[in-house]
Amino acid sequence: MADAVMSATPNSPRLQQQIAALAAISEAPAPVVTRVLFSEADLRGRAFVKKLCREAGLTLREDAVGNLFARWEGKNPRLPAVATGSHIDAIPNAGAYDGVVGVLGGLEAIRSLKEAGIEPERSIELIVFTAEEPTRFGIGCLGSRLLSGTLSEDRVAALRDRDGHPLDYWRGRAGFAGSLSGVALARDGYSAFVELHIEQGPCLEQENLAIGIVEKIAAPATLTLELTGVGGHAGAVLMPGRQDALLAGAEIALSVEQSALNSGSPDTVGTTGVFRIEPGAVNSIPCRARLEIDLRDTQIDTRDATLSRIEAAIKSICERRKIEFKLERLNVDAPAICDSGIVEMISHACAELGLKHRKMISRAYHDSLFMAQVCPTSMIFIPCRGGVSHRPDEYSSPEQIRDGVEVLTRTLAQLAGRA
Ligand SMILES: [Zn+2]
Helix, strand or coil: HHHHHHHCCCCCCHHHHHHHHHHHCCCCCCCCCECCCCCCCCCHHHHHHHHHHHCCCCEEEEEECEEEEECCCCCCCCCEEEEEEECCCEEEEEEECHHHHHHHHHHHHHHHHHHHCCCCCEEEEEEEEECCCCCCCCHHHHCHHHCCCCCCCCHHHEEECCCCCCCCHHHHHHHCCCHHHHHCCCCCCCEEHHHHHHEECCCHHHHHCEEEEEECCCCEEEEEEEHHHHHHHCCCCCCCCCHHHHHHHHHHHHHHHHHHHHCCCCCCCCEEEEEEEEEECCEEEEEEEEEEEEEECCCHHHHHHHHHHHHHHHHHHHCCCCCCCEEEEEEECCCEEHEEEHHHHHHHHHHHHCCCEEEEECCCCCHHHHHHCCCCCEEEEEEHHHCCCCCCCCCHHHHHHHHHHHHHHHHHHHHCCCC
């Protein structure tokens, strides 16, 4: 089998032509790519990918939220399959590569293994996840969250777009029906998941590396905080006994910084990105403040301990300053540690191909974050020019993409071959 895998080389011109064809399916004129969940362009993009999958001889299945599974049956179809994939939805004014490289590159990897005459022991599936981008409903990774079973039915039922339409309205229009409770995957449904993706950061390009191997995926916790104090005239109310909402917020923002610095993990980052006060007049004591806090880490225990410390600080600062507070955890997603066996396998494939690589942390959200809760997972990053993404000038060269697909091809072959 090893020799056959060596001969499984991606057809780069074919892949480039398909990436260009998918980029042309957009709600906006080229070079802008916009494909918002269940828009007409998103549906045409899905149809295009399904056509390619059928032409490659894969068997298609879609679940109730529109996640697409394209399967190449292995010699032993009862074994849990190996999966790869990503997303094709794109935020407004985006580019041609985010997500798409993992979908069409994943398909190219499967096709090149088929064309090399390989018969994998395990089945290999391409997954196209619904709505990795949060554009329509304000929540990212909708499809993979549902697959991982981490999104409650209440939360899904409460989702609304800008016009007040629920998810059921949109998935009905797109032709997806049935209960969402059946979307969650069984814990042994897949033996492994590997996602190919552009880095969306500048490190690989700056370090002149071909491949980044993701060993940890950071995840954020987001807090919103409303502080209510007592306003008054800046001249008439003397200092003792003031209940200034801004000063409480300022102390809280500093405690977010201190908590992140002292977490014990170098990957903890805490940011108070929103701080608005009312009434916002120079001669008036701030009576209200709204803060939004983003806390990230690659380890769930240090992240959650830091989160608790910040919440305790908010309570004690507000008590001392006699400020009322309303604190809400907007989302608390678990970070993921990637599977060390898959990380080593990818690293081995890079070495075989003579590609310069290093291990790295993904600090952005990906469907892999949620797949990691279902099965052993890792990601393959390729460089993108200037680290730019979510813009029309997003770019990875055909050679960079081919390198990534070749590493993916070998990794999938190895994962599927070990019966
Ligand atoms: Zn993406």
